[in-house]
Amino acid sequence: MRLAIFEIVGFVVLLTIVIGMFAGGRPNAARFFATNDIAPRPADLDHVEEWLSRSRRGRVAGGLVGMVLGALGGAPLGTGGMIGGAGIGLLAGAMLGIATGHPRSQPSTSNAQHAWLVARDERDYLPVHATSTTYAIAGLLLAYGIFAIVTAAGPLGRTSAIFAVGFATLLAVPVGRRFQRLTLELRRPEGDTESIRVDDALRASALRGIHHATIGVLLCGLLLLGYAAVSTQTYFGIAHDGHVLVRAEPLSTSLSASTTPADPHRYDVRWRSPDGARHRVRVTVPNRGYTVGTIWPNHGLVGLAYWLTVIGFLGALVQWGRAARAWRRPQRTPPPAPEVFHSTLGSIS
Amino acid sequence: MILAVDGAAGTPPYEQIRAQIARMVGGGVLAPGARLPTIQQLANDLALAPGTVARAYKELERDGIVVSKRRRGTSVAEAPPKMPTKEIRDELDAAVERFALAIRQLGADHDDALGKARRLLEA
Numbered sequence: 001m002r003l004a005i006f007e008i009v010g011f012v013v014l015l016t017i018v019i020g021m022f023a024g025g026r027p028n029a030a031r032f033f034a035t036n037d038i039a040p041r042p043a044d045l046d047h048v049e050e051w052l053s054r055s056r057r058g059r060v061a062g063g064l065v066g067m068v069l070g071a072l073g074g075a076p077l078g079t080g081g082m083i084g085g086a087g088i089g090l091l092a093g094a095m096l097g098i099a100t101g102h103p104r105s106q107p108s109t110s111n112a113q114h115a116w117l118v119a120r121d122e123r124d125y126l127p128v129h130a131t132s133t134t135y136a137i138a139g140l141l142l143a144y145g146i147f148a149i150v151t152a153a154g155p156l157g158r159t160s161a162i163f164a165v166g167f168a169t170l171l172a173v174p175v176g177r178r179f180q181r182l183t184l185e186l187r188r189p190e191g192d193t194e195s196i197r198v199d200d201a202l203r204a205s206a207l208r209g210i211h212h213a214t215i216g217v218l219l220c221g222l223l224l225l226g227y228a229a230v231s232t233q234t235y236f237g238i239a240h241d242g243h244v245l246v247r248a249e250p251l252s253t254s255l256s257a258s259t260t261p262a263d264p265h266r267y268d269v270r271w272r273s274p275d276g277a278r279h280r281v282r283v284t285v286p287n288r289g290y291t292v293g294t295i296w297p298n299h300g301l302v303g304l305a306y307w308l309t310v311i312g313f314l315g316a317l318v319q320w321g322r323a324a325r326a327w328r329r330p331q332r333t334p335p336p337a338p339e340v341f342h343s344t345l346g347s348i349s
Numbered sequence: 350m351i352l353a354v355d356g357a358a359g360t361p362p363y364e365q366i367r368a369q370i371a372r373m374v375g376g377g378v379l380a381p382g383a384r385l386p387t388i389q390q391l392a393n394d395l396a397l398a399p400g401t402v403a404r405a406y407k408e409l410e411r412d413g414i415v416v417s418k419r420r421r422g423t424s425v426a427e428a429p430p431k432m433p434t435k436e437i438r439d440e441l442d443a444a445v446e447r448f449a450l451a452i453r454q455l456g457a458d459h460d461d462a463l464g465k466a467r468r469l470l471e472a
Contacts, residue, residue: 112357115394117350117373119384119422187393 011083013317027052027327035330036201044198047189051101051202052327058101059094059209059324066093077162078251078274080231084162084224087316088169088217094323095172095213098206099179120184122177124334125204130211137218138173141166141225144308148229153297157249158274162228169221176214180207197333204331209323216319223312229305233298238267238283240290242297246281249273257292267292350378354395362397366405374414374429376437385415385423 029048033040040048070089074081123131145167149156156163183206189199228250236255237247248255248271257269269281285292296302352369354362373379385391388406392399406423409415413430417423452462 112353112355113395113397114354115352115386115391117352117370117379117385117391119386120390121384181387185387185390185393187396 027056032201032205032327035328036197037330038194038197038201041194044195047195048198048202055098055101055206055209055327058097058099060097062093062095062097062100063090063320064093066090066096069093074165077158077165080227081162081165081224083313084165084220084227087220087223087313088165091213091216091220091316091320091323092172092175094320095176095179095210095217098209098213098323098326099183101206114190116188118334120203120334122180122184122207125184125200125207125332126180126211127208127332130208134173134176134211134214134218137215137222138170141170141218141221144222144229145225148225148232148305151298151301152229152232153295154232154235154244154247155249156228156232157251159228159231159250162224162231166221166224166228169217169224172214172217172221176210176217179210183207183210200333201331204333205327205329208329208331209326212319212323212326216316216323219312219315219319221312223309223316226305226307226309226312230302230309233301233305234294234296236271236294238269238285238290238292239295240287245283245285245290248279252279254278255294352391352395354397362395363401363404363408366391366395366402367408370405370409371412371414372440374425375431377431379425381425381427381429383425384421385425387422 029045029052030040032048032052033045038044066089067086068089070085070087070092071082072085073089074083074085077085145163149163152159183203186203189195191199231250235247235250236252236257238245238257239247246257246267246269248269251274252271253274254270254272256271257267259265259267263284265286266282266284269283271279273279350373352366354365356362358365360368370379370385379385385406386394388399388402391397392402395402406415406417410417410423413426415423415429416426448466452459
């Protein structure tokens with residue numbers, strides 16, 4: 001299997017991420033308290049340490065399993081599909097890991113249970129423009145995918161599967177929102193105002209992590225759409241001014257076009273299509289104006305697709321890092337709740 | 350805006366939730382349009398089954414106290430029925446009598462109890 005430079009870079013970066021997941025990013029409860037300007041108390045410290053380590057374990061385990069499954073799933077679509085699949089799996093698995101890693105607090109053992117009659121809303125916990133950013137990227141993904149299909153230079157062939165997976169990453173938006181909602185709806189532990197501040201900061205951290213993982217999945221989708229677009233807006237063959245004599249299917253490999261010494265106008269074009277079948281076409285080129293080899297009908301579209309692929313790839317890496325380090329950022333949470341009612345009530349009765 | 354459910358009380362939990370929300374809306378503590386927690390959030394916080402909270406919300410909706418919309422969740426109705434002033438006063442009198450009785454029966458210090466009650470009311 002021959003790999004292009006960007007594919008080799010992709011594998012190296014993914015490998016670095018895997019190593020980095022184990023070696024670095026160890027959470028630090030003291031830093032979490034300092035970042036969120038909360039005074040650490042022994043009970044809260046234990047709670048935060050448990051949450052941070054569970055969240056990390058969930059993120060790493062989910063990311064690894066997702067990456068392997070994604071790479072296996074994407075392998076039939078070529079190396080680009082494999083890298084994109086691994087990236088989607090990594091981020092989707094991390095998202096799932098963060099959501100399921102949030103500890104469940106146990107209800108109190110007394111008969112009386114208390115709750116604040118206030119709806120917990122994700123907008124109170126996420127950065128200000130988080131939701132609009134998510135929808136903007138999803139919109140860009142959808143619009144670019146449709147544009148790339150409409151402007152493809154020829155039949156989509158096997159790239160239609162890559163486009164389908166790219167569009168499917170839009171599902172990360174409702175899935176991410178669902179995970180965020182589940183995290184918000186988890187039982188709030190009983191305690192005083194400071195405990196609730198800690199709980200709110202932890203929830204906000206989880207929501208932020210899921211938010212960045214969601215954007216990361218969408219950017220993986222952009223990577224895939226860009227990769228598919230590059231594959232469909234260029235082709236290997238012989239053509240002149242829109243007149244195509246030979247066109248290899250997108251994602252074909254082992255491409256060659258050679259002339260015979262006896263007849264320099266007669267080309268022997270060979271390629272292997274994505275399904276593994278070998279193709280050979282002999283064609284006589286009428287005049288010298290024909291282009292033989294990789295043909296780019298529209299340099300602007302190919303350039304756009306290429307850069308969107310790069311942006312998707314680098315952006316997904318950045319989002320992965322942000323999801324992993326969400327606990328280090330100061331969290332946006334609702335105003336602190338007043339003193340908890342039942343704790344004082346309990347001392348009266 | 351604390352909601353309390355006592356599992357040992359004779360009243361079913363859904364009725365306790367319904368009565369408390371109705372009281373808060375009727376007394377004007379919960380303003381028209383105020384969003385209520387989702388069924389799942391309230392069920393988790395109160396360690397109850399979601400069906401219990403759903404039943405309370407359904408009965409409140411039937412009484413015109415709250416409205417439920419698919420995407421926006423449950424919120425207090427724009428013009429909920431007001432609790433009559435006499436009913437509020439009667440309920441307040443009954444609550445104060447229960448409080449005073451409990452303090453006397455427990456032999457608690459009156460100033461201490463009143464101080465705690467004041468702090469709770471001001472929180």
